[in-house]
Amino acid sequence: MVAASSGQQRLLVMPDDGGAAVVELIDQAREELLLKQFKLQSEQIEQALFRARERGVRVRVMLNPHTSGGDRWNDEAFALLQSHGIEVVWTSECFPVTHEKSIVIDGHAALIATFNLSEKYFTETRDYGVISHDPLVIEQVRAGFEADWHRSFFEPRLDVGLVWSNAHSRGQMARVIDAARKTLWIQHPKFVDAVILERIVAARERGVKVRVLCGGKHGLSDWDVYDTFSSLRVMELFGVKIRRQKQLKLHAKLILVDGKAAMTGSMNIDRSAFDVRRELGIEIDCPAVIQRMAATFEADWDAAKKYSAPDPLDPTYHEHGELAPDPHFVHN
Known part of the structure; x- marks a missing residue:
């Protein structure tokens, strides 16, 4: 499947496009490359960064x-980048975790992604990335x-279409959900916020057809299981259709x-x-980006089966039908 592209936005889908699509973006840099990342464990990405520096690009990297x-x-990645002369620092201490995944290439492109720069996320997980060429976004x-x-x-500015935490992301997500009139498709692994839960239920109550693709228990911390299972059960009570992602690990965060x-x-x-x-x-x-997102969601939905979350207080069925635990796949 070819990445959708139209004007100022282009979509990457993982694992369909793979790490090569990110390498291609990095290889375009000629003057400056800025990378902020939660997890960097990919030799092909590291090699692309080394090539950029060798051709005279100023490469700056922030790692969580x-x-x-x-x-x-x-x-390991921090030490390796340092050894190759790349400017690398840890992310700001103002935040207990920096979960952002972004790349800026010169003044012409910015990638905002759900995936980490790690081979697992290029090959095993459903993830998305949007490349924007909008000067205001960049x-x-x-x-x-x-x-x-x-x-x-x-x-941050509130009028360029970016969603920043810890600034105003909850309000923006709520506004997007509130705008739904016919359909609301959600592909998210965690449901740990009462405000957003209420907005989803309110959409269903006003007649919106709501579909939720979740990941079940896979990748959730023990403390997030309680909220996520309870939220899924509440949504089901209100008529939200829920399925569990099956063929790929669900790491995407998408609202359509x-x-x-x-x-x-x-x-x-x-x-x-x-x-x-x-x-x-x-x-x-962007219509082409939305079209590919919708097609990907529908394919994942068709491959999935109805899911009724078990009682969060009764662990008897918590593992039923779940993917094998993966200590390196945890939703932070």
């Missing part, structure tokens, strides 16, 4: 130092990078409204993602 559980996945992603690089205050607009990005439907972490998402209205 540790997960919410304390795992230090980026220490300038804002770059401004956010510079603020976090220099540990300075950043107040009426087949005309969408929101994707790094933030889960999660209080901490809205309130305390650095996250970045984007709103989409």
Whole structure:
């Protein structure tokens, strides 16, 4: 499947497009490359960064130092980049976790993604990335990078279609859901926020046909199981159709409204993602991008089966039908 492209927005779908699509983007850099990433564990991406520096590009990288559980996945990549003369720092201490996944290429492209730069996310997970060529979007992603690089205050604009945490992402997501009149398709692994849950239920109550593709228990922390299972059960009570992603691990964060607009990005439907972490998402209205998102969602929906979340307080059926546990696949 060829990545959708139209004007100022282009869509990447993982694992369909794979890491080669990101390498292709990095290889376009001629002057400056800015990369902010939650997890970097990909030799092909690292080699692309080395090539960029060798051809005279100023490459600056910010890596998240540790997960919410304390795992230090980026220490090896940090040392490797340093050894090749690349400017690399840890992300801002203002946030307990920086979950943002972004790349800025010169002044002509910005990638806002749900996927980490890791081979697992290029081959095993459903994920999305939007490449924007809108100058206002590029300038804002770059401004956010510079603020976090220099540990300075950043107040993002609200009128360029970007969704920043911990600034105003909950309100923007709620507004997107509130706009639904016919259909609301949601592909998210976590449901840990009462405000967004109420908005989804309200959409169903006003007659919107709501579909939710979830990931079941796979990748959820023990404490997130309670909220996510309970939220899924509440949605089902109100007539929301729910299926569990089956063929691929679900890491995507996607909301599709009426087949005309969408929101994707790094933030889960999660209080901490809205309130305390650095996250970045984007709103989409490009018809070709929306069309491919919808086609991907429908294919995943057709491959999935109806899912009724088990009682969160009774672990008897929590593992029923679940993918094998993966300690390196955890929804932060």
